[in-house]
Amino acid sequence: MTPSLSKNAKKKSPVLELKNIVKTYTLGNSTFNALDGVSFAIYPGEFVSITGPSGSGKSTLMHIVGLLDNPTSGQILLEGQDISHFKEEALAKTRNITLGFVFQQFNLLAKTSAVENVALPLLYSDVPKNDRNKLAIEMLTKVGLADKAPNTPAQLSGGQQQRVAIARALVNNPLIILADEPTGNLDSKSGSEIIKLFHELHHEGRTIVLVTHDMELAKQAERIIVIRDGKIC
Amino acid sequence: MLKPSLDDLIKSSFRSILKNKGRTALTSLGIIIGVTSVILLTSIGNGLQIYINQQFESLGANTVFVAPGKVFNDKGGFSNSPSSRLVSTSFSLKDINDLRRNLKNSIVSPNSQSTVDISTSFANKKGVTAFGSNYLYGPNNNLIPSAGNGRWYNKEEDDKKSNVAVLGYTLANDLFPKSSALGKKIIAKGKSLKVIGILDKKGSSFGGPSFDDFLYIPIGLVFEFTGNENINAINIKASQQEGVEATKAEVKKILLKKYDKDAFSVFDSSQLLSSINSIISTLTIALTGIAAISLVVGGIGIMNIMLVTVTERTREIGLRKAIGAYPRAILIQFLIEAVILSSIGGLVGICLGALGTFAISQFFPAQVTIGSISLAFGVSFAVGVIFGVAPARKASQLSPIEALRYE
Incomplete structure (x- = not known):
């Protein structure tokens, strides 16, 4: 059932575990299972990619893993705790603490400096005000953009914007970094730089889940989860 | 505990309002006009009353x-x-x-x-x-x-x-x-x-x-x-x-x-005075009531712009929700923006009303009172809250998945 695990994962307990996840959409009288009994686990320090053709249920799975959506049935265990019954507010708090999102569209706030964009998740966290800016600068330094801290997204290139977004995903020290087509809006050179950054983060021991339709990109990860017609194959 | 804290919310609301200075000015204009006219009319009413009272005092009690x-x-x-x-x-x-x-x-x-x-x-x-x-x-x-x-x-x-x-x-x-x-x-x-x-x-x-x-x-x-x-x-x-x-x-x-x-x-004279005062008060209240209608119109203007803003910033709302903003944080953020818009209008209106009163007082008895200032500010604050609720609710109820997908 579980695809081959990377070597360093086997001895630890999973950070996120999906058990028999079903997501059903109802359209009029017909129902449609976007996810049909999906189970897998992600272990700390893993670099996993989720891939599959469009319409495979890849996006739905990404939303479930990202705690943006509740499954129709099945269990989501986050560090062993079942969170599948969590309501909107508790889910928001859990996302804030445990996840770092990287989007295809970067989703940076316009007319807002890079450092403020990076600090944005901390606004909704318990991190004291005085530490936020420091942490944000630290993350910008990590992605090599310390000198761009006061610049707004419009003053940055696409690759730089995505690196700011990655810094934002790192700032709350998440359990999992969830990247949805992170290179989809970038030229191949910037794209490969972003992938290089992911590898660096992986080597630091961070857990990364990369969602992409691009098999070549998916192969960059240690482990590939392929989804087709709502099932893992 | 409220997250983000109120001062963080106010700061970020000010920032988003200041990103669109022209729009902010135009949106506040309705409230500015309403508050200015309320201040002017109550000042004239009050000034008139004070003037007449003084005249009667000089007649002797x-x-x-x-x-x-x-x-x-x-x-x-x-x-x-x-x-x-x-x-x-x-x-x-x-x-x-x-x-x-x-x-x-x-x-x-x-x-x-x-x-x-x-x-x-x-x-x-x-x-x-x-x-x-x-x-x-x-x-x-x-x-x-x-x-x-x-x-x-x-x-x-x-x-x-x-x-x-x-x-x-x-x-x-x-x-x-x-x-x-x-x-x-x-x-x-x-x-x-x-x-x-x-x-x-x-x-x-x-x-x-x-x-x-x-x-x-x-x-x-x-x-x-x-x-x-x-x-x-x-x-x-x-x-x-x-x-x-x-x-x-x-x-x-x-x-x-x-x-x-x-x-x-x-x-x-006190009998005469109380009759005259009641006439002036009724007149002042009636005129102020008419002026207050423009405050309602101003409020509708704010609601309009806030609804547009929510639509424009759908992706931002989606992102904020994804990274941990719960619905109430979004609701309060947009409510505060509406209140700031209406309060800016209120403050500018109070200044213009006070200036206008000063200009009028050269020819006609007029006097700004603390009462009319606090009333005008209170009303514009309330207008912001009342007309900000609908857009803020709309923003807070957006689904993060839909919002992030919004083009």
Whole structure:
């Protein structure tokens, strides 16, 4: 059932575990299972990619893993705790603490400096005000953009914007970094730089889940989860 | 505990509002106009009230007025039945004597008016009100020329119907524009009168007859002008020991022996004042209410722009939700933005209203009060909350998945 695990994962307990996840959409009288009994686990320090053709249920799975959506049935265990019954507010708090999102569209706030964009998740966290800016600068330094801290997204290139977004995903020290087509809006050179950054983060021991339709990109990860017609194959 | 904290929310709201300065200005314009007009109108109402109160204070608190007809209705407002105005009761010298006999400690001054044309060697003036009274009327009603401008007529001149006159400030200037009128001769109805006093400026009385335009003469002269001895009104300075209320009761009792109860009115300045005040208050409230409609229109403008803003910032809302903003944090953020927009409008409106009031106060009594400022600010704050709720709710209920997908 579980695809081959990377070597360093086997001895630890999973950070996120999906058990028999079903997501059903109802359209009029017909129902449609976007996810049909999906189970897998992600272990700390893993670099996993989720891939599959469009319409495979890849996006739905990404939303479930990202705690943006509740499954129709099945269990989501986050560090062993079942969170599948969590309501909107508790889910928001859990996302804030445990996840770092990287989007295809970067989703940076316009007319807002890079450092403020990076600090944005901390606004909704318990991190004291005085530490936020420091942490944000630290993350910008990590992605090599310390000198761009006061610049707004419009003053940055696409690759730089995505690196700011990655810094934002790192700032709350998440359990999992969830990247949805992170290179989809970038030229191949910037794209490969972003992938290089992911590898660096992986080597630091961070857990990364990369969602992409691009098999070549998916192969960059240690482990590939392929989804087709709502099932893992 | 609220996350983000209120000051973080306010700071980030200010930032998003300032990203769109032009839009902010235009959105606040409705509230600015509304608050400015509310402030202006209440200032004029208040100023008017204060001005009239001051005028009445100068009349003296102990003065009892007797006028023909029914001046007040049963509710204390001014009577407006047409019949009451047509009553042409006038009092006689006998009434004055009766009153004087019974009110030993009070000062009873008869008033009579006539319209005369005045000519001097320099100018002519038609339709001047000749106001006749006695030697005590002027000193008792603050109609005393200041030093260097002569005096009010004395008892001897009063008794002898001497040909003397005291001029209102404007009248004196109209008749003698180049030199002082004091000691000059004026001709009124064929009589040559000597100017013995010029009164200080009393100010306009809002379209009504101005005391500054009056010619003040002994009442005997007015009787000669009119050809009868009818007295139009009686002015009684109540003595300290008897007081206004007792004097009023006594006057009523005496006059009721001779006149029907609807044929005359006895009142004091506080009664007159409260009637005038109630009229001004009603007028101010009505006008302010009309101005407040523009505040509602301004609120709708804010709601419109906030709805547009929510749509424009759908992706931002989606992102904020994805990284941990719960619905209430988004709701409060957008509510605060709406309140900031309306409060900016309120503050600018208060400043403009205060400036406008200052400009108006040069020509017309107007006064900004703390009450009207706090009311205007409170209302604009409330407008922000009321009209901000719908857009903020819309924002808070967006699904993060849909919002992130929004193009």
